[in-house]
Amino acid sequence: MTSAAPSDGSTQPRDPAASVRFGRHEPAGHVLVHISDTHLLAGGAALGGRYDVEANLDATLAAVERTGVRPDALVFTGDLTDLGEPDAYRRLREAVEPVAERLAAPIVWVAGNHDERDAMRVGLFGGPSTREPLTGVWDLSGLRLVALDSTVPGWHHGDIDADQRDWLRGILSESAPHGTILAMHHPPLPSHVPFFDILELRHQEALAETIAGTDVRGILAGHLHYSTSGTFAGVPVSVASATCYTMNLQRPPQAVNGMDAGQAFQLVHVYDDVITHTVVPVVDAPTGEYFSAEWVAEMARLSPQERLEAFSRKR
Ligand SMILES: [Fe+2]
Ligand SMILES: [Fe+2]
Secondary structure: OOOOOOEEEEEEEHHHHOOOOOOOOOOOOOEEEEEOOOOOOOOOOOEEOOHHHHHHHHHHHHHHOOOOOOOEEEEOOOEEOOOOOOOHHHHHHHHHHHHHHHHOOOOOEEEEOOOHHHHHHHHOOOOOOOHHHHHHHHOOEEEEEEEEOEEEEOOOEEEEOOHHHHHHHHOOOOOOOOOOEEEEEOOOOOOOOOHEEEEOOHHHHHHHHHOOOOOOOEEEEOOOOEEEEEEEOOOEEEOOOEEEEEEEOOOOOHHHHEEOOOOEEEEEEOOOOOEEEEEOOOOOOOOOOOHHHHHHHHHHOOOOOHHHHHOOOOO
């Protein structure tokens, strides 16, 4: 196990931006920030000699802070480093920990195929250098988050082996007040990009059997370097794109390749009856100012019918 952050006991949404209600849903009870595939290198080196992965991570983290969200956790779904170098893990902590501190949010580190278990355990958790899976369980005010380790040491494809499935089965044998979200690197989804299927998660039937009938409400994953979603064993799966570089999907599947554009992270809003995964592109673009805090306050003063008249009626 890695670590488990205690619940702060709060049942109120921590996101002040979610504190007004104009529609049918109460504000989300939990909010997660889902980031993936940072691929940092020792010495701040450029990935492949062309991607400034540290600058791209910094831009992503700045964008996270600009949202004003107060997340229950920052979840990084793997490929945290490109080569598993100790200095790369050190640099990752240096970049992310001050942000997490300002947001008062725990960091959930998930291992990816580019990570190395021993270096990651030493570098991020201060643990002993072992090749045991890096898994963990967090109680986020009643929402359970389980980090799985889908890596196979020495390989780039994924697997959740029988021991880890047994461990997961034990965790899931009791349900959590607001259900469970799994975080893992390799998504249990097909990819329309053929080379990703060589590196897919193996033994998916066994994992499906493990989570069947449990309180698992969602799966967060990475690995693909593009945003996508689907279902696995009836559970919604959401894949966050990468911060380092993304796949240019404006090409035929066989010719897809990397580009230094299109980076994004996701805001995960957990409601009582549904979870939404909102892709936030990391861009610098001029933005209108119409929907201001004053406008929201004005809407809040109106009755629901007055609000419809003011904002829904076509002129
Ligand atoms: Fe990756
Ligand atoms: Fe990966």
